[in-house]
Amino acid sequence: MNEYDSNRILDLTKKINYNLTNKFNDTDCYILNTCHIREKATEKVYHDIGRLKKEFRNKKKPLVIIAGCVAQAEGDIILKKEKYIDAVVGPQSYHKINQIILNLEQDNSRLNHTEFEPIEKFDQLNLVKNNNSKVSSFVTIQEGCDKFCKFCVVPYTRGPEQSRSLIEITSEAKHLAKQGTKEIILLGQNVNAYSFGKHRLSDLLYALDDIKDLKRIRYTTSHPKDFTEDLIESHASCKKLMPLLHLPVQSGSTKILKRMNRGHTVEEYLEIIEKLKKKNPNLRFSSDFIIAYPDETELDFNKTISLMEKIKFVNSFSFIFSPRPGTPAANLNQIDFKIAKNRLLRFQSVANRIKKDYRNKLVGSPQNVLFENDAQKENTFFGRDEYFNSVIVHSKDDLTGKIKKVKISSCNHNTLFGEIIGDLKKTEYAA
Numbered sequence: 457m458n459e460y461d462s463n464r465i466l467d468l469t470k471k472i473n474y475n476l477t478n479k480f481n482d483t484d485c486y487i488l489n490t491c492h493i494r495e496k497a498t499e500k501v502y503h504d505i506g507r508l509k510k511e512f513r514n515k516k517k518p519l520v521i522i523a524g525c526v527a528q529a530e531g532d533i534i535l536k537k538e539k540y541i542d543a544v545v546g547p548q549s550y551h552k553i554n555q556i557i558l559n560l561e562q563d564n565s566r567l568n569h570t571e572f573e574p575i576e577k578f579d580q581l582n583l584v585k586n587n588n589s590k591v592s593s594f595v596t597i598q599e600g601c602d603k604f605c606k607f608c609v610v611p612y613t614r615g616p617e618q619s620r621s622l623i624e625i626t627s628e629a630k631h632l633a634k635q636g637t638k639e640i641i642l643l644g645q646n647v648n649a650y651s652f653g654k655h656r657l658s659d660l661l662y663a664l665d666d667i668k669d670l671k672r673i674r675y676t677t678s679h680p681k682d683f684t685e686d687l688i689e690s691h692a693s694c695k696k697l698m699p700l701l702h703l704p705v706q707s708g709s710t711k712i713l714k715r716m717n718r719g720h721t722v723e724e725y726l727e728i729i730e731k732l733k734k735k736n737p738n739l740r741f742s743s744d745f746i747i748a749y750p751d752e753t754e755l756d757f758n759k760t761i762s763l764m765e766k767i768k769f770v771n772s773f774s775f776i777f778s779p780r781p782g783t784p785a786a787n788l789n790q791i792d793f794k795i796a797k798n799r800l801l802r803f804q805s806v807a808n809r810i811k812k813d814y815r816n817k818l819v820g821s822p823q824n825v826l827f828e829n830d831a832q833k834e835n836t837f838f839g840r841d842e843y844f845n846s847v848i849v850h851s852k853d854d855l856t857g858k859i860k861k862v863k864i865s866s867c868n869h870n871t872l873f874g875e876i877i878g879d880l881k882k883t884e885y886a887a
């Protein structure tokens with residue numbers, strides 16, 4: 457979402473003639489768009505500012521603006537601690553970026569813009585075209601979260617759940633498709649909590665399915681609690697919806713899920729997966745896991761391993777629990793680091809084996825690949841198959857924006873390699 461937000465900030469600043477530069481040491485305005493999910497996010501901000509101060513020691517100081525979730529979480533603390541920063545702007549206030557820059561140009565009073573104004577933001581951003589021209593483009597449809605998992609900062613940094621109107625989203629998608637986008641990835645902290653008037657995520661998926669030049673649709677990140685029957689049905693009926701679903705579970709133990717305040721049990725999670733597979737047997741799943749959450753016993757951990765073995769997630773993101781300041785879980789007793797590390801390694805070894813088995817089975821199979829860009833080496837192109845696996849092929853023709861059938865010839869942990877064997881049949885992805 458930060459990548460999307462950064463592009464939108466740029467779309468806005470272009471209106472006042474502030475354009476993107478790659479020259480770190482020759483800029484009039486430096487905007488650091490931060491993410492608070494990462495560990496040590498705040499320290500990284502101070503580290504970057506240190507670098508900047510060094511670069512500009514004998515030059516005119518640029519405007520320095522901290523945007524994103526660290527700005528939201530820290531606000532005045534950052535302004536007090538680091539005088540080099542001119543303004544902080546939270547993720548729900550960045551539509552004001554031009555006014556902030558213009559004000560800073562006029563006088564040097566430092567500013568804190570961390571109000572939650574998502575509706576005003578959505579309205580303002582709708583007035584400015586999304587000028588992304590990538591083959592695969594992000595579109596934010598929903599922001600914020602009402603779930604309050606005990607380990608997570610998002611409800612405090614992005615605020616409550618808010619959705620954009622279906623009409624505005626489809627109009628942005630049509631504009632992107634006209635500029636060459638073939639795949640839209642719908643974004644939201646709780647994307648399947650999407651709700652605008654009578655429209656739900658499934659309505660939006662069908663509306664996007666009808667855009668002729670669009671070939672693929674994905675959405676992330678969803679929450680098991682919001683997995684409604686109509687959304688499950690769309691995985692069978694929506695022709696352009698890709699068959700990989702990222703559905704975070706965090707733990708295979710219902711006891712731990714309860715402690716995390718996830719709002720669902722392991723059994724409910726499995727029920728959703730079963731229903732989805734019944735509707736679309738080609739579906740595969742990826743997930744997020746927090747290992748060694750406070751109070752996790754060896755038995756709880758083994759349940760997480762069992763869940764991994766049962767679903768056979770083709771991709772997973774796993775981390776040792778690390779407390780985020782300001783969240784309820786920050787005050788809980790942590791599991792001994794040695795034990796936590798050992799569990800993480802054991803979990804990842806199972807996850808890697810499953811991933812490896814899955815990828816080895818792809819060798820020799822034909823996959824539909826959407827090519828995104830030149831893979832930097834001459835006559836080499838990078839694309840993704842329907843399951844979001846990276847695929848690299850050789851071709852003398854420019855493949856950017858095309859979908860080709862590729863026979864997979866080999867693979868490593870992150871990439872599949874193959875050769876083009878043909879085009880897609882007319883009936884595939886028919887709009």
Ligand code: SF4
Nearest residue numbers: 601603604605608610
């Ligand atoms: S549902 Fe996701 S975004 Fe919301 S609090 Fe839980 S982990 Fe954070």
